[in-house]
Amino acid sequence: MKITYHGHSVVMMEDKGFKAIIDPFLTGNGLCNVTVEDINELSHIFVTHGHGDHIGDTVALAKKTGALVIANHEIAAYLASKGVENIxxxxxxxxxxxxFGVVKMTNAIHGSGISDDGQMIEGGNPGGxxxxVNHNKIYxxxxxxxxxxxxxxxxxxxxLAFLPIGGNFxxxxxxxxxxxxxxxxxxxVPIHYKTFPIVNADPQEFKKKVKDSVVIVIDFNESIEME
Known part of the structure; x- marks a missing residue:
C-alpha cells in the first residue's frame, strides 16, 4: 500500500482499487502540492471532524469523484445538505x-464545529x-x-499511527x-505541524524522544510503501 503525506493532517492511501484521502485540506494548505483539480479518482474520503482545515475540500472532491465519505453523523448530515450523495x-x-476492510471510529479530545457562511454549525464529536486494509491497521x-x-x-x-505533534490545538x-x-x-508518523506558525513543532525532536516504536518522518508530499 502506498501512503502519501500532503502536510497538516492530509493522508492519502492507495492499494488495489482502494484510493482514500483523510482530512482533505488541500485549498489553503501551503504545504500541499495537490489541488482538487489534480484528483480525478477516489474511492473513499475520511473526515475526522468539522473544522475547516480537516473537512477541507470534502464537498468538492466527493462531488467530483463520487467517493464514499465516512464521517460522524452530524458531519454526514451537513455534507448531505451540500449535495454530497455517497455518505x-x-x-x-x-x-x-x-x-476494502474494516473501519473503527475512535475517541478524540477536540472540537468539531463547522464554519458555514459566518455561522458555526454543530459538527458532532471529533474522532479518529x-x-x-489488507491486514494493515492504520490509525x-x-x-x-x-x-x-x-x-x-x-x-x-x-x-502505523498518524499522531499530531503541533501543540496549541x-x-x-x-x-x-x-x-x-x-x-x-x-x-x-508525526502530523499536524508547520502548517501555521502556531504549530511549528519539530518532527525530529519527536523522533529522538520516541523509544518504543519506529518513527517515520514523511516529507511533505512524499510517499512510503507498506507491504
Whole structure:
C-alpha cells in the first residue's frame, strides 16, 4: 500500500482499487502540492471532524469523484445538505466492515464545529479512524489532546499511527511521545505541524524522544510503501 503525506493532517492511501484521502485540506494548505483539480479518482474520503482545515475540500472532491465519505453523523448530515450523495455515517466506538476492510471510529479530545457562511454549525464529536486494509491497521488520530483512552488502542495492534505533534490545538511533542507509549504502534508518523506558525513543532525532536516504536518522518508530499 502506498501512503502519501500532503502536510497538516492530509493522508492519502492507495492499494488495489482502494484510493482514500483523510482530512482533505488541500485549498489553503501551503504545504500541499495537490489541488482538487489534480484528483480525478477516489474511492473513499475520511473526515475526522468539522473544522475547516480537516473537512477541507470534502464537498468538492466527493462531488467530483463520487467517493464514499465516512464521517460522524452530524458531519454526514451537513455534507448531505451540500449535495454530497455517497455518505456513510459512523460514531465514536463504531466498527463497520466495508468492501476494502474494516473501519473503527475512535475517541478524540477536540472540537468539531463547522464554519458555514459566518455561522458555526454543530459538527458532532471529533474522532479518529482505525482503517484496516489488507491486514494493515492504520490509525489516524485526527486532532486530539492526549487521553488515557489511547491506552485501549494497544489492543488493536496498530501497524502505523498518524499522531499530531503541533501543540496549541492538539498534543505537543511530549504528549505525542506519551501517546506512543499508550498505543504501542509498530511505527508512527508525526502530523499536524508547520502548517501555521502556531504549530511549528519539530518532527525530529519527536523522533529522538520516541523509544518504543519506529518513527517515520514523511516529507511533505512524499510517499512510503507498506507491504
Amino acid at each position: 456513510h455515517a459512523m460514531h465514536l466506538g463504531g466498527r463497520t466492515t466495508f468492501d 479512524f482505525i482503517i484496516e 489516524h488520530a485526527g486532532d486530539t489532546g492526549l487521553t488515557y483512552d489511547m491506552k485501549l488502542l494497544e489492543d488493536e495492534h496498530i501497524d 492538539t498534543m505537543d511533542v511530549n504528549d505525542a511521545v506519551k501517546a506512543v507509549k499508550f498505543i504501542k504502534p509498530k511505527a508512527v
